[in-house]
Amino acid sequence: MKPIRFERHRNFVQRPWDERLQEGEQRETAHAITDQGAVHSEHATILTSCSCGHVAPVAGFCAECSLAGADGSACASCVASCARCRKLLCPRHSIRATAPGQTPCFLCGSCAAGARRGRLTRSVLRILLSPFVEFKPDARR
């Protein structure tokens, strides 16, 4: 077959931090003339997967991954934003902060650590203020 025409459509997503272009879906079409003189066309679609592993278009980039120099692309069903600082997170860097049955809410690593510290302080205070804790005066006085 004699190739006569080749077409390639490429889609790119620009990353917000470094403006690097990340290649998305590609479509290719090759046209050729067969030995019988007919036009023969072949179409191919190359799908891409996000860092989350899903074969889906990129819906956002994880801010924590970008700090580590990783790509951090996440699909629409995986991308989450921190409930406190609003930065976008991939499944690896989002920490679920709600009890099962409640609307899912996610925190980034540093906000989750902050929340844990806050809880710890509150629970320490609760113990100190509980009526079961006795503050005994020094017996020697």
Ligand SMILES: [Zn+2]
């Ligand atoms: Zn990430």
Ligand SMILES: [Zn+2]
């Ligand atoms: Zn995903």
Ligand SMILES: [Zn+2]
């Ligand atoms: Zn956060």
